[in-house]
Amino acid sequence: MIRLQNVSYESGRGRVNNLSFHLPNGETAVVLGPQNSGKTGFWQTCVGMQPFITGEVRLMGRVMDPFGQRISAESAQMVGIATQHTTLLDNLTVAANIGLPLSYHVGLSEREMMRRVTPMLEKFGIRPLAGKFPHEISDTDVKMAMMARATILGQKLLVLDEPTAGDIDPESFMRIVNVISRFRDEMQEHRQRSGDERRAEPRALLAMLILTTSPSLASIRRAACYYLVNGALIPHAKVAEANDPAAVEFFAGIRKYTDRQSGEISGFYRTIFHSGQNAG
């Protein structure tokens, strides 16, 4: 689906160097990195939006232009992107926002568009919000709507940039994780069913790329995890080999975070969980 070979590009805080990455069909990749590490530039490079200086980028077998270009109407039907910022259009309802690619690219009437959007609203648990405007719904529901919009055309690649960003509660976090897990399971089932790409269903999601600052999300099961630190992409299996001071510091930070999760934080709530009625 995506193949990067020795790619270098400029990101917000410097250059990302000599980066190689492969996301095969049926797989989910999570790229974890600190803020301003170049994660957004990474997915933009993968889909051909970001100019790159060296190397080669292939998306669905097609070699990408190193100068970077806007997502074309054709590409938008293959790649669905839910960007980092809450970006639903203010003047459209949730349903109209989700159906916008259908109305704009496919030319569906409002009635036909709603026929396609309604199952998506159900799938993402936002059916009652169909007629509401973005300012009337929660941040999590906005993220759900953005994910629904990014898959409404039956895109083959889904890019989620910081899907759990913002101050969201644990329940909302789990809602988002569950949606991602469902996508991952559907992709893997589809791969088992169809065997190879030539027999793939025309409107099935084939791969997912997630960019996040959240170690909790990066630890999602059956996903390949990478770390983007100080301009280098480190696969999860090769973390022990990382000797760059910035990378070492980053992994020490993750360790402190997970230690606190398993120690102080879970210890604090254990008293509630053991009290009986809140045991859930």
Added chain:
Amino acid sequence: MSVSADVSPVTAAEGPDVSLAGRIADSLLNTLDYFRDLGLLLADFILALLKLKGNEWRYTKNLIIHQIIFSGIDAIYVISVISVIVGGVVMVQLLAFSPGFQADAMLMKIMVGLIIKEIAPIFGALILVGRSGSAITVELGEMKLKRQHEALESMGIGMSQYFNVPRIIGLAVSSIMLNGYFVIMSLFAWLGISLFQKNVKIADMLNLLAGSLSISDVVINAFKGGVLGMTIALVCIHHGMSVRTSATEIPQRASRAIVDSFLFCFAIDALISVAWYLIA
């Protein structure tokens, strides 16, 4: 012509050149940049328009219709009130000069020409700037701050096609429509007032009006309407797109857009009038 381009105040502490000549040069350069940006915006609009096809054009057509309804049809009440007042005042002045009219076909021709060629386009433009131009700047500024343009681009929808093309065409058409209403309502006001004049016969009035109207007046009215409408849209879009970091920029940009639109409208109106006079 002077426009309120961005001129950052230079102090002795910040920059070396605080002389009057330096400030004038700075201001001139900023004004040139401003004109270049407007030129590029116009070129971008033409390219975006040429690229629109099929389903995208159908969707854009709906947006254009919505814009015309807001700018050209919903403004009927305002333009009617203003045109009746202006038309009435002109008629009263005409009666003061020439109570009988019979001998003053030339005076009538001048007044009709003035209404159609000068007053209607300018008043139409003023209403368009106040109602729609400022709204465009605010809407676009908000979209920029909320990064909604990025969401559109990630869906393969160009901001130029989705936002600029409908606004520019919509305002051009609306401006022509507003000019038309203005002329019709002004002439109705004339006829209404003449009904109350003992020494003016309605049939004479209609004859005088018919004799005073010419095709060239109508053509120049429509031409000015189209050009002024496009100009207002371009100026207001430019200012909306200039919003970068803070919500406080939005009202600042909106007021600049209004002032600049007025200046451009008066200047272009005068230029077209002079050009027409020289050609005719």
